[in-house]
Amino acid sequence: MHNNNNGYPSSARAWITVTILMVAYVLSFIDRQILNLLVAPIRRDLVISDTQMSLLMGLSFALFYTVCGIPLGRLADTRSRRGLIALGVLFWSAATAACGMARSYVQFLFCRIGVGVGEAALSPAAYSLIADSFPAERRATAISVYSMGVYLGSGIAFLLGGLVIRFASAQGDVVLPLLGEVRPWQLIFLVLGAAGVLFTLLLLAVREPARRGVGAGVAVPLAEVGRYIRSNRRTVLCHNLGFAGLSFAGYGSAAWVPTFFIRTYGWDAGQVGIVYGSIVAVFGCLGIVFGGRLADWMARHGRRDANMRVGLYAAVAALPCVLLFPLMDEALWAVLLMAPTVFCLSMPFGVAPAAIQEIMPNAMRGQASAIYLFVITLVGLGIGPTAVALVTDYVFADDHALRYSLLIVTSLAVCGSILLLSKGLKPYRESIERLRQWSAAPKAEGLRGESPASV
Numbered sequence: 001m002h003n004n005n006n007g008y009p010s011s012a013r014a015w016i017t018v019t020i021l022m023v024a025y026v027l028s029f030i031d032r033q034i035l036n037l038l039v040a041p042i043r044r045d046l047v048i049s050d051t052q053m054s055l056l057m058g059l060s061f062a063l064f065y066t067v068c069g070i071p072l073g074r075l076a077d078t079r080s081r082r083g084l085i086a087l088g089v090l091f092w093s094a095a096t097a098a099c100g101m102a103r104s105y106v107q108f109l110f111c112r113i114g115v116g117v118g119e120a121a122l123s124p125a126a127y128s129l130i131a132d133s134f135p136a137e138r139r140a141t142a143i144s145v146y147s148m149g150v151y152l153g154s155g156i157a158f159l160l161g162g163l164v165i166r167f168a169s170a171q172g173d174v175v176l177p178l179l180g181e182v183r184p185w186q187l188i189f190l191v192l193g194a195a196g197v198l199f200t201l202l203l204l205a206v207r208e209p210a211r212r213g214v215g216a217g218v219a220v221p222l223a224e225v226g227r228y229i230r231s232n233r234r235t236v237l238c239h240n241l242g243f244a245g246l247s248f249a250g251y252g253s254a255a256w257v258p259t260f261f262i263r264t265y266g267w268d269a270g271q272v273g274i275v276y277g278s279i280v281a282v283f284g285c286l287g288i289v290f291g292g293r294l295a296d297w298m299a300r301h302g303r304r305d306a307n308m309r310v311g312l313y314a315a316v317a318a319l320p321c322v323l324l325f326p327l328m329d330e331a332l333w334a335v336l337l338m339a340p341t342v343f344c345l346s347m348p349f350g351v352a353p354a355a356i357q358e359i360m361p362n363a364m365r366g367q368a369s370a371i372y373l374f375v376i377t378l379v380g381l382g383i384g385p386t387a388v389a390l391v392t393d394y395v396f397a398d399d400h401a402l403r404y405s406l407l408i409v410t411s412l413a414v415c416g417s418i419l420l421l422s423k424g425l426k427p428y429r430e431s432i433e434r435l436r437q438w439s440a441a442p443k444a445e446g447l448r449g450e451s452p453a454s455v
Helices: 011-037 039-046 050-078 081-099 105-119 122-131 136-171 184-205 222-231 233-265 269-300 306-327 331-346 348-359 362-396 399-440 443-447
Strands: 174-176 180-182
Touching: 011 039, 011 050, 011 081, 011 105, 011 122, 011 136, 011 184, 011 233, 011 269, 039 050, 039 105, 039 184, 050 081, 050 105, 050 122, 050 233, 050 362, 081 105, 081 122, 081 184, 122 136, 122 348, 122 362, 136 184, 136 269, 136 306, 136 331, 136 348, 174 184, 180 184, 222 233, 222 362, 233 269, 233 306, 233 331, 233 348, 233 362, 233 399, 269 306, 269 331, 269 348, 306 331, 306 348, 306 399, 331 348, 348 362, 348 399, 362 399
Parallel strands: none
Antiparallel strands: 174 180
């Protein structure tokens, strides 16, 4: 299993890095998603509307996460990636704790923006670290294991939210030293913030691997990055927008599925948190790792477009699931269909960033990853939850029509993804070839814009 002979870190060292980065991702997603189950108590205490709440859940976070991601992605290409991640974790943990002390809506909004800014430092740097720790034929699996953090974190957020609601109804407020009386929902933000600060000590176990691959260790001018991405524009557009459609379906449903179970089947929030949280944690992790393993297996068997192809297969498999689960008359059937829905919608999110690493020179990976995250987060998290709400409020004008809003929004998004990802297979193969030509050109010429990348 050791792969020292080709200059990569040992398997043990590489997997330690992935595991620690995955824990960071788990923490980030707990902090990001915990709001979805704490809607009622936060709305009550801050005296805010559904629309104001949805801005806290989605857009305020997504907007700053995406805008800050691109400069932070450029830093990941030139500076210490471990140091960048440590600063990001400290920043978002402090902002999460501050959410627990917010006394007004505006204060809460600024704290959520702070969480988004801090979290923007993590993934571009993490993808780059992982790409330099594993050879290409093992990279999709490694990035999928890191990306399990999305589903573990979301699942734990729902479970924690469910347990807090149970605890709150039994215990009431808690008195803390220095802070005085705090609500149970405030306590959860304070605990999560403290956990994040402690976690940064674990990052000392991550060693910065040598940058390798085409363009490693070279500060590429921003104009050249733009030129290279433009030369691959068909691939980048089909890839980013194709995976964004699946992200839109995933975030749109994740934000409203708890409310769907409450409104449609009369469940309570604690019950939804425990059942849905378990499904997201188990089937999300299984789906994302299966997607990575499948892509690596296909790559070993000669499929050069394996990472894009797995995304397409996942979208096709997800379509019947998103069409059926909202229509079930009984909660049990909806729960049973939720498992394959989560499995299929999670499959692409390890292979999508792996695909970016495969078509970009090393010195552009962080920036290209940040652009990908910009698109899928803005479309998925920024617009997905609001799109479902808009259809419920303005098309049906009926809270109990949420099941039909979920069906319409998610199935249209998945159909769009199928179309874009199938169109992107051929340009993706051409982009892999273009990178080989770029690496074959003399490095100095490549940086002056005379390589095939600038054609």
